[in-house]
Amino acid sequence: xxxxxxxxxxxxxxxxxxxxxxxxxxxxxxxxxxxxxxxxxxxxxxxxxxxxxxxxxxxxxxxxxxxxxxxxxxxxxxxxxxxxxxxxxxxxxxxxxxxxxxxxxxxxxxxxxxxxxxxxxxxxxxxxxxxxxxxxxxxxxxxxxxxxxxxxxxxxxxxxx
Amino acid sequence: xxxxxxxxxxxxxxxxxxxxxxxxxxxxxxxxxxxxxxxxxxxxxxxxxxxxxxxxxxxxxxxxxxxxxxxxxxxxxxxxxxxxxxxxxxxxxxxxxxxxxxxxxxxxxxxxxxxxxxxxxxxxxxxxxxxxxxxxxxxxxxxxxxxxxxxxxxxxxxxxxxxxxxxxxxxxxxxxxxxxxxxxxxxxxxxxxxxxxx
Numbered sequence: 182x183x184x185x186x187x188x189x190x191x192x193x194x195x196x197x198x199x200x201x202x203x204x205x206x207x208x209x210x211x212x213x214x215x216x217x218x219x220x221x222x223x224x225x226x227x228x229x230x231x232x233x234x235x236x237x238x239x240x241x242x243x244x245x246x247x248x249x250x251x252x253x254x255x256x257x258x259x260x261x262x263x264x265x266x267x268x269x270x271x272x273x274x275x276x277x278x279x280x281x282x283x284x285x286x287x288x289x290x291x292x293x294x295x296x297x298x299x300x301x302x303x304x305x306x307x308x309x310x311x312x313x314x315x316x317x318x319x320x321x322x323x324x325x326x327x328x329x330x331x332x333x334x335x336x337x338x339x340x341x342x
Numbered sequence: 343x344x345x346x347x348x349x350x351x352x353x354x355x356x357x358x359x360x361x362x363x364x365x366x367x368x369x370x371x372x373x374x375x376x377x378x379x380x381x382x383x384x385x386x387x388x389x390x391x392x393x394x395x396x397x398x399x400x401x402x403x404x405x406x407x408x409x410x411x412x413x414x415x416x417x418x419x420x421x422x423x424x425x426x427x428x429x430x431x432x433x434x435x436x437x438x439x440x441x442x443x444x445x446x447x448x449x450x451x452x453x454x455x456x457x458x459x460x461x462x463x464x465x466x467x468x469x470x471x472x473x474x475x476x477x478x479x480x481x482x483x484x485x486x487x488x489x490x491x492x493x494x495x496x497x498x499x500x501x502x503x504x505x506x507x508x509x510x511x512x513x514x515x516x517x518x519x520x521x522x523x524x525x526x527x528x529x530x531x532x533x534x535x536x537x538x539x540x
Contacts, residue, residue, distance in 0.1 A: 219530045222478075222533075223475075225471075225472060226482075229475060231500075235377075236380070247366075248400055250401075328404050
């Protein structure tokens with residue numbers, strides 16, 4: 182018998198008693214004898230592996246499969262998808278606008294975040310004018326009182342003196 | 343070949359309704375075949391944490407392609423074919439970490455498996471030896487190329503006949519025998535390399 186033939190027989194029936202011709206070949210062929218021994222070992226391993234308990238599917242397995250199928254098959258229609266996109270953009274734009282308006286109303290009328298209001302500018306104007314007058318009159322009239330005509334002062338003015 | 347077997351009985355009706363897009367009918371098929379597919383995937387992949395997810399993906403894939411099922415083979419065989427292809431893709435993706443399973447064993451256990459099978463005539467009678475043989479084969483399967491791993495699993499672990507294996511793999515029985523012989527031969531060569539510490 183040829184080695185290949187013997188090995189095929191060994192693989193098919195590793196645990197069955199071999200025929201005389203196979204045994205005869207194994208006695209004279211150390212390579213096939215080693216092959217037989219190894220294959221016997223491996224087939225024991227296979228047998229033991231096949232006896233290992235297979236894990237059971239967990240509870241609700243079928244329902245989960247069906248849910249995944251539903252998810253996989255659910256495809257939104259293109260028109261609805263378009264409308265949904267437009268709707269979303271509209272909502273986002275409205276929200277942004279509302280938020281901006283709210284912020285504008287809530288912020289204080291003055292402060293570090295905002296310029297002084299027009300009313301404030303109007304109220305401080307006389308002070309600003311007086312300050313400018315000081316500058317314009319210079320050192321000759323150190324105060325506004327000095328620069329006023331005589332008849333505007335109380336009592337003894339310069340003219341009376 | 344199992345021709346047009348599924349046409350008879352409620353299974354054929356479930357398949358037809360599934361082909362018409364009724365997931366509830368497909369649920370009946372899931373109930374019927376989940377154990378078989380789970381066992382097949384578990385034996386091929388051998389990673390309990392990932393098996394259920396893979397089986398779910400297989401059933402989703404099967405539902406998506408159920409219209410292409412033409413009742414030529416039994417529904418179980420058709421489904422097993424999808425499962426095998428899915429496992430094959432998975433194994434190819436995982437190929438970079440093929441020795442992970444062995445690496446998962448503790449260092450002491452690794453050494454135990456190694457030394458036991460470095461001996462010239464390992465005994466096979468004791469329970470410990472059987473466990474060691476099991477771990478050794480698990481390790482060899484893990485190192486085997488995906489093609490070998492799948493064909494050996496179908497034949498040696500799931501106990502399928504040559505004809506069934508051929509149906510699932512879509513090859514002739516004569517080719518199954520040739521491929522099996524080559525896969526076994528490669529496995530034994532790998533066993534030698536393992537003993538030499540490679």
